[in-house]
Amino acid sequence: MADQAQLLPGTLDLLILRAVSLGPLHGYGILLRIGQISGNALLIEQGALYPGLFRLVRQGLLKATWGTSENNRRAKFYELTAAGRKRLRVETDNWNRLAVAIGAALTAKPEEV
Amino acid sequence: MRFLDTLRFRIATLFHRSRMNAEMEEELRSHIQHRADDLERSGVPRAQAERRARIEFGGVVRYKEEAREAAGGALIESLLQDLRFALRQMRRSPGFAVTAVLILTLGIAANVIVFGVVQGLVLRQLDLPHADRVMTLQPKEGGPFLSYPEVRDVRDQNSVFSAIAAFEVQDFGLEANGVTRPVWGCEVSGQYSEVVGIKPFLGRLLQRSDDDHPGASDAAVLSWSAWNSDFGADPNIVGKAVRIDKHPYTIVGVTPEGFYGTEKIGVSDICVPMANEASLDGVNWLDSRNYRNLFAVVRLKDGVTLPQVQAELDTISGRIARQYPKEEESLALKVARPGLIGDFIGGPVRGFLAGVMALAGIVLLAACANIGSLFAARTADRTREIAIRIAIGSSRWRILRQIVVEALVISTIGGACACGLAWMALTGLAGWQPPSRFNFKFQVLPEPSLILIAFLISVLAGVLFGVMPLRQIFNTDPNDAIKGGGSQFSAGRRWALRDVLLAAQIALCCVTVTAAFVSLRGLGKALTMDLGFNPKDALRATFDLNQAGYTADAATDHFQRQMLERVSQIPGVEAAGYANTTPLAFDAGVAAVFSEQTADFRHSNSAFDTYYYDVSPGYLTAAGTPLLEGRDVSFSDTAKTPPVAIVNQEFARRLFHSEHAVGRYFKNRSGASIQVVGIMVDGKHFTLSEDPQAAAFFPISQKGDTKTALIVRTQRDTADMVAAIRKVVSDLDRAIPIRELGPWNNQLALNLFPSQVATVALGLFGAFGLLLSIAGTFGLASYTVSKRLRELSIRVALGAQAKQILSAALGRMLILLGTGSVIGIVLGAAATRLLSVIVYQASAHDPFVLGAVALTTVLTGSLSVAGPVSRVVHADPATLLREQ
Numbered sequence: 001m002a003d004q005a006q007l008l009p010g011t012l013d014l015l016i017l018r019a020v021s022l023g024p025l026h027g028y029g030i031l032l033r034i035g036q037i038s039g040n041a042l043l044i045e046q047g048a049l050y051p052g053l054f055r056l057v058r059q060g061l062l063k064a065t066w067g068t069s070e071n072n073r074r075a076k077f078y079e080l081t082a083a084g085r086k087r088l089r090v091e092t093d094n095w096n097r098l099a100v101a102i103g104a105a106l107t108a109k110p111e112e113v
Numbered sequence: 114m115r116f117l118d119t120l121r122f123r124i125a126t127l128f129h130r131s132r133m134n135a136e137m138e139e140e141l142r143s144h145i146q147h148r149a150d151d152l153e154r155s156g157v158p159r160a161q162a163e164r165r166a167r168i169e170f171g172g173v174v175r176y177k178e179e180a181r182e183a184a185g186g187a188l189i190e191s192l193l194q195d196l197r198f199a200l201r202q203m204r205r206s207p208g209f210a211v212t213a214v215l216i217l218t219l220g221i222a223a224n225v226i227v228f229g230v231v232q233g234l235v236l237r238q239l240d241l242p243h244a245d246r247v248m249t250l251q252p253k254e255g256g257p258f259l260s261y262p263e264v265r266d267v268r269d270q271n272s273v274f275s276a277i278a279a280f281e282v283q284d285f286g287l288e289a290n291g292v293t294r295p296v297w298g299c300e301v302s303g304q305y306s307e308v309v310g311i312k313p314f315l316g317r318l319l320q321r322s323d324d325d326h327p328g329a330s331d332a333a334v335l336s337w338s339a340w341n342s343d344f345g346a347d348p349n350i351v352g353k354a355v356r357i358d359k360h361p362y363t364i365v366g367v368t369p370e371g372f373y374g375t376e377k378i379g380v381s382d383i384c385v386p387m388a389n390e391a392s393l394d395g396v397n398w399l400d401s402r403n404y405r406n407l408f409a410v411v412r413l414k415d416g417v418t419l420p421q422v423q424a425e426l427d428t429i430s431g432r433i434a435r436q437y438p439k440e441e442e443s444l445a446l447k448v449a450r451p452g453l454i455g456d457f458i459g460g461p462v463r464g465f466l467a468g469v470m471a472l473a474g475i476v477l478l479a480a481c482a483n484i485g486s487l488f489a490a491r492t493a494d495r496t497r498e499i500a501i502r503i504a505i506g507s508s509r510w511r512i513l514r515q516i517v518v519e520a521l522v523i524s525t526i527g528g529a530c531a532c533g534l535a536w537m538a539l540t541g542l543a544g545w546q547p548p549s550r551f552n553f554k555f556q557v558l559p560e561p562s563l564i565l566i567a568f569l570i571s572v573l574a575g576v577l578f579g580v581m582p583l584r585q586i587f588n589t590d591p592n593d594a595i596k597g598g599g600s601q602f603s604a605g606r607r608w609a610l611r612d613v614l615l616a617a618q619i620a621l622c623c624v625t626v627t628a629a630f631v632s633l634r635g636l637g638k639a640l641t642m643d644l645g646f647n648p649k650d651a652l653r654a655t656f657d658l659n660q661a662g663y664t665a666d667a668a669t670d671h672f673q674r675q676m677l678e679r680v681s682q683i684p685g686v687e688a689a690g691y692a693n694t695t696p697l698a699f700d701a702g703v704a705a706v707f708s709e710q711t712a713d714f715r716h717s718n719s720a721f722d723t724y725y726y727d728v729s730p731g732y733l734t735a736a737g738t739p740l741l742e743g744r745d746v747s748f749s750d751t752a753k754t755p756p757v758a759i760v761n762q763e764f765a766r767r768l769f770h771s772e773h774a775v776g777r778y779f780k781n782r783s784g785a786s787i788q789v790v791g792i793m794v795d796g797k798h799f800t801l802s803e804d805p806q807a808a809a810f811f812p813i814s815q816k817g818d819t820k821t822a823l824i825v826r827t828q829r830d831t832a833d834m835v836a837a838i839r840k841v842v843s844d845l846d847r848a849i850p851i852r853e854l855g856p857w858n859n860q861l862a863l864n865l866f867p868s869q870v871a872t873v874a875l876g877l878f879g880a881f882g883l884l885l886s887i888a889g890t891f892g893l894a895s896y897t898v899s900k901r902l903r904e905l906s907i908r909v910a911l912g913a914q915a916k917q918i919l920s921a922a923l924g925r926m927l928i929l930l931g932t933g934s935v936i937g938i939v940l941g942a943a944a945t946r947l948l949s950v951i952v953y954q955a956s957a958h959d960p961f962v963l964g965a966v967a968l969t970t971v972l973t974g975s976l977s978v979a980g981p982v983s984r985v986v987h988a989d990p991a992t993l994l995r996e997q
Contacts, residue, residue, distance in 0.1 A: 026143070026144075026147070027140060027141075027143070027144045028143075028144045028147035028148055029147075045170075045171040046170045046171060047141075047170045047171035047172060047173065047175075047176035048176065050140070050141065050179075050180040051179035051180045051183040052183070053180070054137075054180045054183040055183035058183065069143075069147065071146075071147060071150050073143055073146055073147065073150075074139065074143060075140070075143045075147070076136070076140045076143070
């Protein structure tokens, strides 16, 4: 647990979108998927997922339907809407640009300045 | 377990208002179950797995709240929750809730009522088409009256008014269906209907042609209310013949419902053309520039601005003044807001209402400060509860919102109660007739917009006092609060907001109390002041013989002298006399007085203006006006004998610089020399608050007047005497409609009316202010004491003296009380200058007033800290320390 990174503000939404883009998931499933695709490197308190999910639904980026889970329990499944897919693309590009820029800044050597 | 969950879900759907809530619960539960499933699979026993899943999930309450907010529409849901919580809180401490609602109700009601009156009398436009173009035309200085030739000149020479009309309110004897009734009539000039711009309800209104020349038309227009009450809403009224003061008229139309003319305080029953005035008034003043008796109203042409109007009026009045230097020398005209006879009573009324409005605002502020500190104190008591809620993950915003919602709930209930109260008060006021022979009617009907105002005020109040505990909430540290048991109230604490609030509140309340005392004192003086006559034990009857067809010349010989003889013979009559009118009846004549040497009788050469009356022999005795020197008038003073007059001390002082003026002469405008034959005392003539005015009494037998005011001094029972007087008059001539008959004192009620209104209004505010400061002081004192009871009792246990304890517990309170009171009294004294217009001799420099205010403050202060003080002194340290 100790080597898990704190989530940057605003990145949870992006992670959710990405997780759901791989197929419809319920809340707990999203958490598992994020853990799986990030190599369990991120620290997310489980409850903190839900405000994000509700916000994305309200923004029309996700849509939710009740269904039955692999454990045979009732669960709410989330999937991307068209707007959600578009937003994921935009946000991913933004993130990549940001990551490259920050990475470059942090690895700059004295002689390059 | 599953079954229980499902059951809980079902119950949740049943009991939760929104489906969303239940779904969210189910979703979160499903999450936890899935996690527990995983944990169980890894070998953890089910019960333990569920517990761990719950812990891993984090603050369910907080995430639920956040999720609800994120989902939108949650605001309403959580507001509903806050509302339910607030109502529950109020049920739990009904004393607090009732006090707060009561204080607010009074505070808001005061504002709504005052606003209702302001709206009715000042803000609301006249109920006429394009009312913003209608104005009152009046002289720049002095009274509101114009002469007919002045109005006619402006009418003929201006290019800025689309219509201009003069009107005069007159009492008429209206004879219809064989009965004569005294009614209030209105003589209007030809363009009146164009100025008001209304459409008739029935028939037609008066037109220019009706007013073309005397006798041009016998048309009369009824008001809607007179048509209803006196003519049974007869649909065939148009064309009906009536008689006004014995002259035949024909009803040609009825004005629409809700038309009250251009004044907001009076209503007349019937309108007739002004051209016929000579036959109705008994005096022909249509061509007299000295006879100023008319109000004038105008309708501005579209697109004309007020500066243009003023420029044109200046030109016209300058031209008139040059043309008629003798009469019109000082003529200067202006237009003013209509509705309250222009600026004449509009000015003082607006000033007074602004003052009262400010007081009402102060009272509301004080009430808010009061409830604010109550709230702050209560929030402090709830520190522990709030701390626990913060600790389990509730956000501070949420708690703050809850407190504001509580404040809003209380203020909304207060606002609703206030609205009801104000509605009743205004309805009462609208239906109420001030004590006067005039047909007053206050058009202050409550309007729906008042509800909006009440609502706005209550929301404002709610927010005002609701945010006061804000800092307290944001500074709450859960750990400290829970550990300290919520009593971290150190002895040497800094001055807190609530201390300032208390001082401010006491200061504000002192202002209202000072104002109340000043006006009470003024009214007291007005009631006992020397009027120059004695209305006690005197009856007064008024009527106009003109309405029974007498002329001014015939009035004395053919009616009034016989009446006086017969009345004097009624057993029990000590003295009787009559005059054309009496002081303080608002219709005395005013005339210029010239010194004997004057030859050019233009107004600027006059010595001063004097009130004048025509009186019969015996009037002075009957009225109780002492004659200081000389003789009374006599019936042997006739038109054929040299003119004489009785003047008052002020008159003599001004003209002759001596009060011993019997035998000396002065001149009137027409140049006649008049000899002073008597000197009488000064008195009040127009208002009670006026400075000494000059007055002259002329023998009524020298001039004659149909207007009659009979004064009878008697100790006998009023009802018997009234009947006897009525019999004398009707025996002499049945056709005379008596307008007023009763104790003179009652008829003076209108003179006392403004100061009575002021006193009632300010008295109420004063009482309310007092109540507030008692509640505020008591609240804070007992709060301070209860918070420090433990500390104080330790001191007592260690041997502190009662005096030390008192100063420790309440020293600060006393400083606040003292400071607040002093500031308040100073402010109040400054504010009462405004009052002096309305209230007789209103002055805050009166030692009586200052003493009374100081005494009241000390008494209230002691009264409100007495309870807490005795609690401290009688506290038993042993019990207390054990309890806490």
